[in-house]
Amino acid sequence: SYDLTQPPSVSVSPGQTARITCSADALPKHFAYWYQQKPGQAPVLVIYKDIERPSGIPERFSGSSSGTTVTLTISGVQAEDEAEYYCQSADSSGSWVFGGGTKLTVL
């Protein structure tokens, strides 16, 4: 099976920059997407096509891609950004796959 690898957890203090990575061999061939999920809620799309931000998502959320790794960057982290973050991409068959998730803790 195709795996997207994320760190289980990332911790930052308010106002700092959080970087969450997602790695897989096929990421250079397919777009990546990022979701924020708070407890008891459905996921929310925060980045699509590697770097694009949907309307309504704060500018402090940005995405980047380099080789087999994509990165979600949250600049000036706020307490409300504490959540689980998931990356998504496609495998070789074109099926969607999600990463295992990263718990962002705002200290």
Next chain:
Amino acid sequence: QVQLQESGPGLVKPSQTLSLTCTVSGGSISSGDYYWSWIRQPAGKGLEWIGRIYTSGSTKYNPSLKSRVTISVDTSKNQFSLRLSSATAADTAVYYCAREDVAVTAGGFDIWGQGTMVTVSS
């Protein structure tokens, strides 16, 4: 704006078929260039994509579930549905329906239902 709402039994017996429906409101399921997907999440775990359907009726399923999954669409009711046969405890999860905007997000799920919990137990 477009909203999605899942519905169906919250309890399914082992070996039976899990059936859920997603109702689309605020817009026609047939208009625009969209895929309609099912995604699930066991308690405390990550997301798993189950499959999707296009408004033409064409489908694509997660290979790990393909033998047990059927997704269909009823445009007259503005709904799409999931059937997962031979359910086991491993299928216990929150099930989400979601929209994939082919033209804009090109793969990103921009609208999600609130999710519905399904437990497989006797």
